[in-house]
Amino acid sequence: MKLTLNIWRQTDANDAGAMHTYQVDDVSPDMSFLEMLDVLNEDLNAKDEEPIAFDSDCREGICGMCSLMINGEPHGPEVTTTCQLHMRSFKDGDTITIEPWRASAFPVLKDLCVDRSAFDRIIQAGGYISVNTGSAPEAHSVPVPRDDAMRAFNVATCIGCGACVAACPNGSASLFMGAKITHLGELPQGQPERDSRVTNMVAQHDHEGFGGCTNIGECAAACPKEIPLDVISQLNKDLRTAIKHGH
Amino acid sequence: MTDMPDTTLTPDPSHVAEGHPSSDDAAGYYTPGTPLTDTKAPGGPIADRWQTRKFEARLVNPANRRKLDVIIVGTGLAGASAAATMGEAGYNVKSFCYQDSPRRAHSIAAQGGINAAKNYKEDGDSAHRLFYDTVKGGDYRSRESNVYRLAEVSVNIIDQCVAQGVPFAREYGGLLDNRSFGGVQVSRTFYARGQTGQQLLIGAYQALERQVAAGTVETFTRHEMLELIVVDDGDGPRARGIIVRDMVTGEIETHLADVVVLASGGYGNVFFLSTNAMGCNVTAAWRAHRKGAYMANPCYTQIHPTCIPVTGSHQSKLTLMSESLRNDGRIWVPKKKEDCDKDPRSIAEEDRDYFLERIYPSFGNLVPRDIASRAAKYMCDEGRGVGPEVDGVRRGVYLDFQDAIARLGKEGVEEKYDNLLDMYERITGENPYEVPMRIYPAVHYVMGGLWVDYDLQSTIPGLFVTGEANFSDHGANRLGASALMQGLADGYFVLPHTIRDYLADAPFEKIPEDHPAVVEAKQAVTERIEHFLTVNGTRSVDSYHRELGNIMWEYCGMERTEDGLKKAIDLIRSLKDDFYRNVKVLGTADSLNQSLEKAGRVADFFELGELMCIDALNRRESCGGHFRAESQTEDGEALRHDDQFAYVAAWEFAGEKPVLHKEELTYTAIEMKQRSYK
Numbered sequence: 001m002k003l004t005l006n007i008w009r010q011t012d013a014n015d016a017g018a019m020h021t022y023q024v025d026d027v028s029p030d031m032s033f034l035e036m037l038d039v040l041n042e043d044l045n046a047k048d049e050e051p052i053a054f055d056s057d058c059r060e061g062i063c064g065m066c067s068l069m070i071n072g073e074p075h076g077p078e079v080t081t082t083c084q085l086h087m088r089s090f091k092d093g094d095t096i097t098i099e100p101w102r103a104s105a106f107p108v109l110k111d112l113c114v115d116r117s118a119f120d121r122i123i124q125a126g127g128y129i130s131v132n133t134g135s136a137p138e139a140h141s142v143p144v145p146r147d148d149a150m151r152a153f154n155v156a157t158c159i160g161c162g163a164c165v166a167a168c169p170n171g172s173a174s175l176f177m178g179a180k181i182t183h184l185g186e187l188p189q190g191q192p193e194r195d196s197r198v199t200n201m202v203a204q205h206d207h208e209g210f211g212g213c214t215n216i217g218e219c220a221a222a223c224p225k226e227i228p229l230d231v232i233s234q235l236n237k238d239l240r241t242a243i244k245h246g247h
Numbered sequence: 248m249t250d251m252p253d254t255t256l257t258p259d260p261s262h263v264a265e266g267h268p269s270s271d272d273a274a275g276y277y278t279p280g281t282p283l284t285d286t287k288a289p290g291g292p293i294a295d296r297w298q299t300r301k302f303e304a305r306l307v308n309p310a311n312r313r314k315l316d317v318i319i320v321g322t323g324l325a326g327a328s329a330a331a332t333m334g335e336a337g338y339n340v341k342s343f344c345y346q347d348s349p350r351r352a353h354s355i356a357a358q359g360g361i362n363a364a365k366n367y368k369e370d371g372d373s374a375h376r377l378f379y380d381t382v383k384g385g386d387y388r389s390r391e392s393n394v395y396r397l398a399e400v401s402v403n404i405i406d407q408c409v410a411q412g413v414p415f416a417r418e419y420g421g422l423l424d425n426r427s428f429g430g431v432q433v434s435r436t437f438y439a440r441g442q443t444g445q446q447l448l449i450g451a452y453q454a455l456e457r458q459v460a461a462g463t464v465e466t467f468t469r470h471e472m473l474e475l476i477v478v479d480d481g482d483g484p485r486a487r488g489i490i491v492r493d494m495v496t497g498e499i500e501t502h503l504a505d506v507v508v509l510a511s512g513g514y515g516n517v518f519f520l521s522t523n524a525m526g527c528n529v530t531a532a533w534r535a536h537r538k539g540a541y542m543a544n545p546c547y548t549q550i551h552p553t554c555i556p557v558t559g560s561h562q563s564k565l566t567l568m569s570e571s572l573r574n575d576g577r578i579w580v581p582k583k584k585e586d587c588d589k590d591p592r593s594i595a596e597e598d599r600d601y602f603l604e605r606i607y608p609s610f611g612n613l614v615p616r617d618i619a620s621r622a623a624k625y626m627c628d629e630g631r632g633v634g635p636e637v638d639g640v641r642r643g644v645y646l647d648f649q650d651a652i653a654r655l656g657k658e659g660v661e662e663k664y665d666n667l668l669d670m671y672e673r674i675t676g677e678n679p680y681e682v683p684m685r686i687y688p689a690v691h692y693v694m695g696g697l698w699v700d701y702d703l704q705s706t707i708p709g710l711f712v713t714g715e716a717n718f719s720d721h722g723a724n725r726l727g728a729s730a731l732m733q734g735l736a737d738g739y740f741v742l743p744h745t746i747r748d749y750l751a752d753a754p755f756e757k758i759p760e761d762h763p764a765v766v767e768a769k770q771a772v773t774e775r776i777e778h779f780l781t782v783n784g785t786r787s788v789d790s791y792h793r794e795l796g797n798i799m800w801e802y803c804g805m806e807r808t809e810d811g812l813k814k815a816i817d818l819i820r821s822l823k824d825d826f827y828r829n830v831k832v833l834g835t836a837d838s839l840n841q842s843l844e845k846a847g848r849v850a851d852f853f854e855l856g857e858l859m860c861i862d863a864l865n866r867r868e869s870c871g872g873h874f875r876a877e878s879q880t881e882d883g884e885a886l887r888h889d890d891q892f893a894y895v896a897a898w899e900f901a902g903e904k905p906v907l908h909k910e911e912l913t914y915t916a917i918e919m920k921q922r923s924y925k
């Protein structure tokens with residue numbers, strides 16, 4: 001099939017950036033979305049135009065590196081990551097608009113690549129359980145009810161891609177943060193630091209310039225890993241409890 | 248693969264002695280070197296060696312640790328676990344990765360699980376049995392003391408991960424669940440649905456970020472190591488730092504330290520198509536190799552039988568389908584070539600060839616990875632492959648769930664394999680509940696890597712290597728669920744102990760940034776970059792990478808021959824020359840430039856590919872993932888030659904003619920046997 005692509009080009013963080021239009025012919029429905037961009041890049045290179053920079057690594061939907069806004073939707077029309085989106089989701093003759101994540105806490109580095117290091121700093125603020133190597137007790141000394149373990153696992157599948165932030169009109173990272181709070185909060189090992197974790201992570205979140213949550217729900221709709229909206233309720237509940245405890 | 252009977256046979260002496268001329272296939276391609284004799288493994292009973300070494304390794308006074316700088320390249324399981332642990336101990340750690348966050352290292356993609364000899368199932372597991380299975384699985388080409396230690400510390404890994412909050416699968420009683428995996432008879436694999444690597448890595452990543460907050464670790468993301476700094480100030484060479492490129496600004500930075508650790512992962516992408524992530528590369532390891540670190544057994548490659556086949560020339564990577572699918576799926580191809588393009592559902596039962604069940608009646612679809620892979624290749628070579636033709640050949644075989652659906656019901660199959668079958672449908676657009684899946688082998692893992700001694704130290708003092716980047720534990724073939732175990736064992740429990748013996752002599756003399764060794768390393772990096780940007784040729788980096796990959800896959804893939812390997816070396820050499828003269832890299836040095844990043848990696852893949860072929864040429868035997876057509880039994884099975892090849896081939900860089908150093912493998916705690924799965 002033949003497609004028209006409107007793609008955001010920006011040379012670096014200081015450049016204003018603009019949309020550019022490209023044609024690609026010969027797109028096979030079996031290609032992944034990123035392979036379609038690979039083909040375009042080969043073509044640009046042949047024409048002495050610098051290829052478009054975009055992030056990807058695993059191309060299996062698990063590393064969270066890929067991050068494209070496709071026709072206004074983070075990761076495009078399907079509930080999956082950009083790298084797992086295939087061209088059979090599009091039709092011959094379509095026009096596709098491709099942009100980077102847009103959020104003030106995720107500055108654009110070049111073309112479609114953004115800086116998501118704010119997520120790492122939120123984790124640094126408390127997204128862990130403090131246990132030094134070698135000091136762990138025998139694994140079976142603390143049984144964990146199967147359902148709790150499953151719930152913890154389900155939200156621990158967050159890949160840190162940032163689609164939730166890109167989807168949110170406020171640029172909030174509450175879904176990402178709520179997933180971590182819920183993951184660790186469901187487990188007995190996560191209890192001792194539960195209060196400090198939530199207060200410190202929320203403080204860092206706000207400090208990074210992410211917006212507040214006003215319960216719009218776009219984040220959960222965009223999340224490729226289907227992290228449910230109720231992790232944000234859990235986050236708020238934990239925060240209230242922590243405040244009550246004097247944090 | 249579950250419940251494989253142990254059919255190991257005592258070697259038939261006629262097989263072992265026969266069928267190999269004592270020719271030196273690689274004569275002229277290498278220079279013989281001195282043997283490697285000191286692996287630093289302590290003597291004594293195998294079960295005591297690690298305790299002995301831990302006791303003998305000197306300690307570093309806690310007050311001194313913060314004065315010692317440790318560089319760790321890589322934030323996968325092997326690197327993140329080491330950085331976190333060294334940070335906790337109070338060292339001053341700098342951690343590097345090329346992704347935008349440490350959490351995205353390729354370990355994240357591991358699916359199946361992690362082994363540990365916990366014996367929670369009381370099914371007779373023990374450190375000794377895990378040791379035995381690993382050495383046997385590796386076809387008796389690994390170093391026994393290292394493997395024993397791996398098995399021994401495996402139990403601590405699970406404790407550590409659980410304490411960190413890794414949500415492993417659990418039973419109703421709240422205790423940890425296990426599955427069996429990879430051709431062993433006990434249940435020792437811990438897992439988190441099909442996302443074990445992700446969960447383990449997030450545990451290690453969080454421990455790492457905790458140390459960042461504590462001020463002991465500094466992370467450098469989107470930074471690529473491009474050179475190793477080796478300084479010799481009279482007391483012999485030592486690794487003292489690295490040159491990295493800030494991948495956003497293009498700045499070339501110098502980082503100096505007392506010790507350097509490489510945990511930079513595997514190099515399967517030398518084949519272009521593999522199940523590895525796009526950025527996986529050999530550059531960090533190769534740069535160290537060029538500076539004196541030996542590369543061991545580079546030709547040992549694991550090819551995984553159950554991956555989604557290539558669909559066309561646009562293909563950028565291959566996706567693994569967990570091998571657990573072989574527990575219930577049946578593998579077949581049409582008996583008649585004419586049927587190959589038909590709808591598989593219209594092919595009658597008697598016209599199907601369930602070739603694994605036919606050739607290996609006792610193991611059937613559950614034969615080990617290398618055997619299943621080769622059999623699929625032969626079927627396609629014969630012209631009985633299925634799926635779309637790519638370059639004139641159909642490269643795919645069916646993996647059929649119809650019998651399983653009849654037996655377990657659709658729900659039963661869904662419950663066991665839900666996310667895998669969904670993933671398959673997403674990628675191929677075909678519903679595996681209705682049409683048989685198509686699979687084909689793909690490069691998955693490399694057992695080869697930088698040579699390390701028992702302390703995980705390379706042949707350059709002060710350069711340690713962990714995880715997939717080293718060669719140490721898996722011999723010629725790795726068992727499923729053992730790479731995650733090795734990465735975490737190395738990083739959490741081995742390296743932090745062995746490295747302190749080296750650091751007990753530190754801090755070493757401060758190196759000024761204008762030291763000749765630093766200047767030279769930095770200049771080499773800048774010149775290389777400059778070269779790529781000024782060639783102004785006609786071909787893209789990817790097109791060269793793809794062509795190199797084709798050569799490797801064709802001649803150094805599932806089956807290797809003397810003629811093929813020699814041809815491959817010639818092809819690689821001329822392609823490499825052309826690359827340096829005709830590659831086209833646009834953009835600038837001082838900005839984010841993905842073509843430039845790839846150019847450096849592909850340049851190193853050329854040199855690695857050549858060495859892999861030389862190593863494969865030298866090893867005129869078949870063992871594990873390395874199959875030399877000249878060395879097979881009458882019925883086509885792999886044939887080892889222990890009398891000639893029971894050694895680690897450690898290659899020293901010397902331009903086109905590398906120097907071969909042999910480390911003899913001797914086994915005191917296990918007897919060498921020939922594998923058989925018929």
Ligand SMILES: Cc1cc2nc3c(=O)[nH]c(=O)nc-3n(C[C@H](O)[C@H](O)[C@H](O)COP(=O)(O)OP(=O)(O)OC[C@H]3O[C@@H](n4cnc5c(N)ncnc54)[C@H](O)[C@@H]3O)c2cc1C
Pocket residue numbers: 320321322323324325326343344345346349351352353354355356357358359360361443444470471472473510511512513522523524527528530531567691692713714715716727728729730731732734
């Ligand atoms: C699809 C798939 C499934 C798998 N499933 C399993 C499984 O179920 N069980 C199992 O045991 N094993 C499995 N494996 C194998 C296992 O995942 C890997 O062997 C293991 O995770 C490697 O870990 P590592 O820490 O050594 O390297 P990696 O996780 O690959 O990390 C390498 C790190 O090095 C960094 N790096 C590399 N080069 C440079 C450079 N030049 N400069 C700076 N940084 C650099 C990267 O950024 C990254 O942080 C699987 C592998 C694949 C591909």
Ligand code: SF4
Pocket residue numbers: 157158159160161162163164165175176179219222223224225226227
């Ligand atoms: S919550 Fe979902 S959308 Fe947000 S970072 Fe995690 S996986 Fe991505």
Ligand code: FES
Pocket residue numbers: 055056057058059060061062063064065066081082083084159
């Ligand atoms: S590239 Fe890894 S999730 Fe898309």
